[in-house]
Amino acid sequence: MRLCQVAQLMDELQRFAVDFSVDPLEATIVGGDWNSESLEEIRAVAQATCRLEAAPVHPLLFSSVDVPTRSTSSTLLRRNRIDYIMHSEAALRLVAVPDAPRAAGCIPDEQHPSDHVPIAAEFEFRSREGRRRHIADRFVRGALRGDFSKPLQAPGIAAAFEAIGAPTPREAADRASGLLAGDGEREAFEALFERGRELTAEDFAEAYGRRYLLEAPFRESMACAFAFFDVDGDGAIQPGELRDTLKRIRPGISDATVDDILERADSDHNGEISPDEFGAALLRAYSASLRCNRS
Numbered sequence: 442m443r444l445c446q447v448a449q450l451m452d453e454l455q456r457f458a459v460d461f462s463v464d465p466l467e468a469t470i471v472g473g474d475w476n477s478e479s480l481e482e483i484r485a486v487a488q489a490t491c492r493l494e495a496a497p498v499h500p501l502l503f504s505s506v507d508v509p510t511r512s513t514s515s516t517l518l519r520r521n522r523i524d525y526i527m528h529s530e531a532a533l534r535l536v537a538v539p540d541a542p543r544a545a546g547c548i549p550d551e552q553h554p555s556d557h558v559p560i561a562a563e564f565e566f567r568s569r570e571g572r573r574r575h576i577a578d579r580f581v582r583g584a585l586r587g588d589f590s591k592p593l594q595a596p597g598i599a600a601a602f603e604a605i606g607a608p609t610p611r612e613a614a615d616r617a618s619g620l621l622a623g624d625g626e627r628e629a630f631e632a633l634f635e636r637g638r639e640l641t642a643e644d645f646a647e648a649y650g651r652r653y654l655l656e657a658p659f660r661e662s663m664a665c666a667f668a669f670f671d672v673d674g675d676g677a678i679q680p681g682e683l684r685d686t687l688k689r690i691r692p693g694i695s696d697a698t699v700d701d702i703l704e705r706a707d708s709d710h711n712g713e714i715s716p717d718e719f720g721a722a723l724l725r726a727y728s729a730s731l732r733c734n735r736s
């Protein structure tokens with residue numbers, strides 16, 4: 442699967458969720474041939490593109506989990522994994538990864554008529570309570586401990602607020618107490634929020650976003666996307682690179698949208714985007730997505 446297909450697939454998923462009023466945290470599985478060994482690069486670039494465009498995007502792009510399956514392709518030159526099963530963890534728990542057939546040599550062969558070996562995964566639907574707990578746990582892991590291996594997006598943060606939000610930080614800590622290790626974490630949790638003001642979902646988003654932007658997963662994904670856009674590797678994204686790369690990912694994107702992205706990102710108006718400007722543009726977009734999606 443190429444980048445533009447990933448972007449297209451995510452658009453379709455988002456459209457489906459809106460058209461049929463599907464909760465974005467509802468169980469979602471996307472599986473198949475991504476034709477890529479670097480799933481992380483694809484995700485980082487697709488995420489950056491959606492952020493720069495400020496387009497609504499399905500949370501699966503950001504917080505889905507890849508089932509650890511075996512290599513699915515075997516040729517003379519290499520044996521590797523190019524097929525993936527992605528799932529939304531809020532609603533589904535991975536129970537087992539059944540043994541997949543193993544190709545002895547190059548495929549296709551008599552035993553494996555396809556050039557891909559099938560993969561499989563078994564999931565269990567989480568109960569309503571299980572979902573609430575899972576989401577609240579991810580919120581605590583991120584905002585409190587800096588664990589953003591599966592970062593929550595706006596719908597997840599709103600759900601976390603529903604699960605453990607309360608009028609005061611102390612009451613929220615009471616509701617989250619089962620997820621907190623001891624008094625030290627309890628104090629740290631309360632300190633995430635301003636005292637003396639009624640807590641809102643926005644406070645949850647603010648606390649989560651503030652920590653997320655400091656941690657490695659966000660910075661690494663930003664650097665990976667920057668390197669993709671900076672085609673000649675000179676340390677800046679020139680207008681031509683931005684336009685050509687965006688058009689590869691989004692063939693239908695208009696010149697006006699590309700100009701708009703450049704203008705918004707190029708804050709010192711020198712005609713190109715530096716790594717800092719790129720990072721700042723993604724930070725602004727992330728913060729804006731948390732604000733505009735809150736409920």
Ligand SMILES: [Ca+2]
Nearest residue numbers: 671675677679
């Ligand atoms: Ca460049």
Ligand SMILES: [Ca+2]
Nearest residue numbers: 707711713714
């Ligand atoms: Ca600049």
